[in-house]
Amino acid sequence: MFFTHTLSEATKKMERYCAYQERCHKEVVSKLKEMHMIPEVIDQIMAHLILENYLNEERFAKSFARGKFSIKKWGRNRILKELKLRNISKYNIQTALQEIDEEDYKKTLDTLANKRVEQLTGKSLQEKRRKLADYLLYRGWENHLVYDKIQTLLKEHHL
Template identity: 45%
Template sequence: MDKKSFTFEEIKQKLVHYCVYQDRCHAEVEQKMKEFLLIPEAKEEIFLYLIQENYLNEERFTRSYIRGKFYIKHWGRNKIRINLKQKQVSEKLIEKCFDEIDERDYEKTLRKIFDDYYSKQNGLKEYQKKSKTIKYLMSKGFEYEKINDIFE
């Protein structure tokens, strides 16, 4: 496929739009830049521009990602952390931004998902219900210790 050639300014504008449409992390913007045949200096210049003009902000991205995945998708911290790491967000930044999740909300959400899932496990022995429920909640990214607390 032939890559349509754009001027430097057009590419810059396309990347601004890409960042304005939704918060992006650095890795996503780098990936997007690969669509355009840019020399390293041009990439660098656009990157700096996006950061200086606050179109690209890794902390803002991380905070909105955490809020969305928890409050909308109901993922636990482990799943959120793994997915952010795949986007090359640093552990330090991830930890700093986890305060986006209110601890009471976290426990309430875990409890609700637990109740919904557990109550649907019919015709199983108690230990089977328990082990299926633990597996399910862990797959949603909730910490084993937190899940265990519910059974206490």
């Protein structure tokens, strides 16, 4: 047996859930399904949350992009992929990616690459380059930026 929520209980719970941190529609729908809410009620609660500005996908996407870039040091490709997984629209993804300052983006890549190079000790040059590229590409940095950075490091550190 499982506990069922009334419409007003579920609505209040979702208001608190959305007020705690930015959420995307997919997360909220998933949470409502976990609460065993029927589709009609889910639609009703979602409409309420959007109308009352608890849910805003553009705001979510911008916050997500800023946070993942500044805290996790993710590149644009990884952020884009993760936003797509959350069914965020192309428009909102583009708007979110504009939140990342180009100068900060380049500085972060530089810092990340230099820090990683220092960690790669006792390996052949070929292996160091491969490991650095794998690391940066996994974090979502664009191919051309990664390979340009490796070329620069090759000259600076004889990588």
